[in-house]
Amino acid sequence: xxxxxxxxxxxxxxxxxxxxxxxxxxxxxxxxxxxxxxxxxxxxxxxxxxxxxxxxxxxxxxxxxxxxxxxxxxxxxxxxxxxxxxxxxxxxxxxxxxxxxxxxxxxxxxxxxxxxxxxxxxxxxxxxxxxxxxxxxxxxxxxxxxxxxxxxxxxxxxxxxxxxxxxxxxxxxxxxxxxxxxxxxxxxxxxxxxxxxxxxxxxxxxxxxxxxxxxxxxxxxxxxxxxxxxxxxxxxxxxxxxxxxxxxxxxxxxxxxxxxxxxxxxxxxxxxxxxxxxxxxxxxxxxxxxxxxxxxxxxxxxxxxxxxxxxxxxxxxxxxxxxxxxxxxxxxxxxxxxxxxxxxxxxxxxxxxxxxxxxxxxxxxxxxxxxxxxxxxxxxxxxxxxxxxxxxxxxxxxxxxxxxxxxxxxxxxxxxxxxxxxxxxxxxxxxxxxxxxxxxxxxxxxxxxxxxxxxxxxxxxxxxxxxxxxxxxxxxxxxxxxxxxxxxxxxxxxxxxxxxxxxxxxxxxxxxxxxxxxxxxxxxxxxxxxxxxxxxxxxxxxxxxxxxxxxxxxxxxxxxxxxxxxxxxxxxxx
Amino acid sequence: xxxxxxxxxxxxxxxxxxxxxxxxxxxxxxxxxxxxxxxxxxxxxxxxxxxxxxxxxxxxxxxxxxxxxxxxxxxxxxxxxxxxxxxxxxxxxxxxxxxxxxxxxxxxxxxxxxxxxxxxxxxxxxxxxxxxxxxxxxxxxxxxxxxxxxxxxxxxxxxxxxxxxxxxxxxxxxxxxxxxxxxxxxxxxxxxxxxxxxxxxxxxxxxxxxxxxxxxxxxxxxxxxxxxxxxxxxxxxxxxxxxxxxxxxxx
Numbered sequence: 001x002x003x004x005x006x007x008x009x010x011x012x013x014x015x016x017x018x019x020x021x022x023x024x025x026x027x028x029x030x031x032x033x034x035x036x037x038x039x040x041x042x043x044x045x046x047x048x049x050x051x052x053x054x055x056x057x058x059x060x061x062x063x064x065x066x067x068x069x070x071x072x073x074x075x076x077x078x079x080x081x082x083x084x085x086x087x088x089x090x091x092x093x094x095x096x097x098x099x100x101x102x103x104x105x106x107x108x109x110x111x112x113x114x115x116x117x118x119x120x121x122x123x124x125x126x127x128x129x130x131x132x133x134x135x136x137x138x139x140x141x142x143x144x145x146x147x148x149x150x151x152x153x154x155x156x157x158x159x160x161x162x163x164x165x166x167x168x169x170x171x172x173x174x175x176x177x178x179x180x181x182x183x184x185x186x187x188x189x190x191x192x193x194x195x196x197x198x199x200x201x202x203x204x205x206x207x208x209x210x211x212x213x214x215x216x217x218x219x220x221x222x223x224x225x226x227x228x229x230x231x232x233x234x235x236x237x238x239x240x241x242x243x244x245x246x247x248x249x250x251x252x253x254x255x256x257x258x259x260x261x262x263x264x265x266x267x268x269x270x271x272x273x274x275x276x277x278x279x280x281x282x283x284x285x286x287x288x289x290x291x292x293x294x295x296x297x298x299x300x301x302x303x304x305x306x307x308x309x310x311x312x313x314x315x316x317x318x319x320x321x322x323x324x325x326x327x328x329x330x331x332x333x334x335x336x337x338x339x340x341x342x343x344x345x346x347x348x349x350x351x352x353x354x355x356x357x358x359x360x361x362x363x364x365x366x367x368x369x370x371x372x373x374x375x376x377x378x379x380x381x382x383x384x385x386x387x388x389x390x391x392x393x394x395x396x397x398x399x400x401x402x403x404x405x406x407x408x409x410x411x412x413x414x415x416x417x418x419x420x421x422x423x424x425x426x427x428x429x430x431x432x433x434x435x436x437x438x439x440x441x442x443x444x445x446x447x448x449x450x451x452x453x454x455x456x457x458x459x460x461x462x463x464x465x466x467x468x469x470x471x472x473x474x475x476x477x478x479x480x481x482x483x484x485x486x487x488x489x490x491x492x493x494x495x496x497x498x499x500x501x502x503x504x505x506x507x508x509x510x511x512x513x514x515x516x517x518x519x520x521x522x523x524x525x526x527x528x529x530x531x532x533x534x535x536x537x538x539x540x541x542x543x544x545x546x547x548x549x550x551x552x553x554x555x556x557x558x559x560x561x562x563x564x565x566x567x568x569x570x571x572x573x574x
Numbered sequence: 575x576x577x578x579x580x581x582x583x584x585x586x587x588x589x590x591x592x593x594x595x596x597x598x599x600x601x602x603x604x605x606x607x608x609x610x611x612x613x614x615x616x617x618x619x620x621x622x623x624x625x626x627x628x629x630x631x632x633x634x635x636x637x638x639x640x641x642x643x644x645x646x647x648x649x650x651x652x653x654x655x656x657x658x659x660x661x662x663x664x665x666x667x668x669x670x671x672x673x674x675x676x677x678x679x680x681x682x683x684x685x686x687x688x689x690x691x692x693x694x695x696x697x698x699x700x701x702x703x704x705x706x707x708x709x710x711x712x713x714x715x716x717x718x719x720x721x722x723x724x725x726x727x728x729x730x731x732x733x734x735x736x737x738x739x740x741x742x743x744x745x746x747x748x749x750x751x752x753x754x755x756x757x758x759x760x761x762x763x764x765x766x767x768x769x770x771x772x773x774x775x776x777x778x779x780x781x782x783x784x785x786x787x788x789x790x791x792x793x794x795x796x797x798x799x800x801x802x803x804x805x806x807x808x809x810x811x812x813x814x815x816x817x818x819x820x821x822x823x824x825x
Binding site: 077150152156158251257260294299301302325326338341345349351352363365381385387391392393397399465469472474477482483552555556557 | 579580581582583584593594597598601604605608609612613615616619620623624625628629630631632633634635636641644645648649651652653656657660661663664665667668669672673691730731732733734735737739741742744745746747748750751752753755756767768770772773774775776777778779780781783
C-alpha cells in the first residue's frame with residue numbers, strides 16, 4: 001500500500017482551487033454550500049405546504065402573489081402536489097445527502113483517518129459536478145410546460161407513468177435521480193476504499209472515530225442500494241419514453257401488462273436502507289460528540305460500532321413494512337413485521353451506550369453537544385413511533401396518515417438536521433479557521449428544538465386523528481374539520497422553526513469573515529484532525545501520523561501533561 | 575367538543591376496530607416507558623454530571639462483564655415487552671380478524687369497488703345475485719351497507735393506485751390496477767361516515783371522497799330493492815363501460 005500520491009503544489013487559480021478541485025476539503029465545502037442552498041429551497045417549499053394546510057384558500061403572504069400570479073397568491077392544487085413531491089426529493093437527495101454524506105464525508109474521512117486525500121480524487125471531483133448537473137435537471141424540470149414531478153417523492157406508478165403524469169417533469173425527475181445516483185455511488189465507492197486502504201498506520205477499525213464508522217456503513221449501503229433505485233427509475237423512464245410496460249397494468253396496459261407493485265418493491269429495497277443511509281452518519285457523530293463533550297471515553301464504543309453494523313444489516317431486510325396495505329401474503333407481512341421489530345434491540349443498545357457515556361462524565365454544553373443531545377431526544381421519539389408502523393394491524397389505520405409523516409420527519413429530518421448542525425458547529429473551525437458564535441448557536445438550538453417538536457409532534461397527533469397525507473385541502477372531509485386549529489398550530493411551529501434558522505445563517509456568514517480565529521484544537525479533542533492547524537494545509541499532514549490509541553481517551557487519571565485528553569498520536573498512558 | 579375530542583380518532587363503527595386502538599394504546603405505553611428512561615438519562619445526567627457539578631470523570635469504556643449484563647437485560651426487556659408482545663398481538667388480530675375473511679356461503683353484503691381518478695364506483699349484484707350482469711346496482715360516491723352484517727369488498731383500480739380508507743373502521747387497503755384486493759368489516763352503528771382515498775392519486779386526490787351510509791337491515795333492503803328496480807329499467811346495457819365488474823367467485 002502506498003500513501004504517496006506525491007505532493008503536488010497547491011492550485012493557485014480560482015478555477016483550479018474552487019471549481020475543478022481535487023482537494024477533498026474543498027469538495028466537502030462545495031457539497032456543504034450545495035446542501036445548504038437546497039435546504040433553503042426545500043424549507044421554503046415546506047412553508048408553502050404548511051401554509052396551504054393551515055389556511056386553505058388564503059394567499060401566501062408576501063411571496064404568494066409573485067409565485068402564483070394567476071391565483072392571486074393562493075397555492076393551486078397541482079402546484080401543491082409538485083411542492084410536496086419536490087420538498088421530499090430535495091430534502092432527502094439534495095440537502096441531507098450532500099450535507100451529511102457529501103460535506104462531512106469528504107471533509108472528515110481523510111482528516112480523521114490520517115490520509116492526505118481520498119483514494120480517487122478525480123472521482124470525488126466528478127461526484128460533485130455530477131451532483132450539480134442532477135440539481136440543475138431537477139430545478140429545470142420546474143420550467144417545463146406542465147411543471148415538475150407531482151407524484152410524490154416515492155413516485156409510485158402508475159401515477160408516475162404517462163397514465164397519471166403526462167408532463168416532461170416526471171421524466172426529468174427520473175433522470176435527475178438517476179444522475180444523482182451515479183454521483184452518490186462514485187462518492188460511496190471512494191469512501192469505502194479510502195477507509196479500507198488509507199487509515200494511518202496503527203489505526204485498526206475500532207480505533208476509527210465512530211463518525212467514520214457511521215460514514216463508512218452509510219457508504220456501503222449507498223454502494224449496494226443506490227444502483228437498485230437507479231435501475232427502478234430507468235425502467236420507469238423506459239415506460240414513459242419508449243412505451244414499455246414494466247409498471248403498467250389495468251386499463252392503460254394495452255400491450256401486455258406489467259405490475260405497478262414491482263416498482264414499490266424496487267423502490268423500498270432501496271428506500272428503507274436510505275433511511276439508515278441518512279441517519280448513520282448522524283449516529284456516528286453523536287456517538288463521538290457525546291464522549292468528546294462529556295470528557296469521558298465513549299461507553300461501549302465497540303458495542304456501539306457493532307450495533308450500528310447490525311442495524312445496517314437488518315435495515316436491508318425490512319423494506320416490506322412500507323407496503324403492508326398492498327395486501328402481500330400474510331407470511332411476508334409477518335416476516336417483515338418480526339424483522340422490523342428486531343431493529344429495536346440494537347437501537348436500545350445504542351441508546352444505552354449514549355446514556356452510559358454521559359453517566360459520570362463532566363459535560364460541557366457547547367453547541368455541538370446541545371445538538372447531539374437533541375438528536376438523542378428526537379431520535380428516541382422517532383424510533384419509538386416506528387413501532388406503530390412496523391406493526392401490521394396498527395399500520396392498517398396509520399399507513400399514509402400524518403402519523404407516518406411525523407414519524408419519518410422525526411427520524412430523517414429532525415435527527416439528521418440536528419446531527420448536521422452539530423457537525424457544522426463542530427467542524428466549522430477546522431473548515432474555515434474561525435469560530436462560530438456560541439450564543440447565537442444556542443439561540444438557534446432552542447428555537448429549532450421547540451419549533452420542530454411542535455411541527456412533528458403535531459403531525460403525529462393529527463395523523464392519529466385520521467388525517468391522511470398529501471391532501472391539498474384536508475377539510476373537505478367532515479371528520480377532519482375539527483383538526484383546523486391543530487394544523488394552524490403546526491404551521492405556526494413551522495414558521496417559528498423557519499425563523500429559528502436565521503441566527504444560523506447570520507452566524508455562518510458572519511463567522512466566515514469576522515469570526516474569532518480558531519486555534520488548532522478549540523474543542524480539546526484528540527482525534528487526528530485536531531493535531532493539525534485550522535484550516536489544514538494543502539495535503540493535510542506534513543507527516544502521515546502514526547496512531548497509538550483510540551479516539552475517545554478522556555479523563556485518564558494517569559495523565560500528567562495538564563490535559564484531560566490524549567491525541568491519537570500519543571502512546572496510551574497506563 | 576372538548577379539546578381532547580378534537581384530536582382523537584373518529585368513532586369506531588366496526589366490530590374489530592377497537593383492536594387497533596388497544597394495540598396502539600399498548601404500544602404508546604411501552605414507548606412512553608422507554609422514552610421516559612431516555613429522558614431520565616439525558617436530562618438527569620445533564621444536570622448531575624455537568625461540568626460545574628462533576629469535575630472528575632469516571633475513566634472507563636465499561637468493563638466487558640457489566641456491559642454484557644446491561645446489554646442482555648436491555649435486549650431482553652425490549653424483546654419481551656416490545657417485540658414479542660406487539661408482534662404476537664398483531665399477528666393474533668390479523669389472523670383472527672382482519673385476514674379472517676368471510677367463508678363462502680356466509681350471509682354477507684358483497685360489494686365490488688372500482689377506484690378511478692377521482693371517484694369511487696361501487697357495484698352490488700342485481701336481482702339475479704350475479705355480478706357484472708346488466709341488472710347490477712351501480713353507485714358512485716355513495717356506499718350503502720346494512721348494520722350488523724359482515725361486508726366484504728373486492729377492490730381494483732382503473733388507472734393509478736388508490737387506497738380505500740374507512741377511518742371509522744380503522745382499516746384501509748390499496749386499490750391497484752391489475753389486481754383485486756380484499757377487505758371486510760362488520761359495521762355496528764348506523765349513520766353517515768366518511769370514506770377517503772389514502773394513496774396519492776393525482777391533483778384532485780383530496781377530492782376523492784365518498785360517503786358511507788350504514789342503514790338498519792330493513793332500510794337497506796328497501797334501498798336495495800328500489801335500486802335494483804331502477805337498475806333493471808335504467809341501466810344502459812349497451813355501454814360496455816358499465817361492465818367493469820367481475821364474477822365474485824369463492825376466492
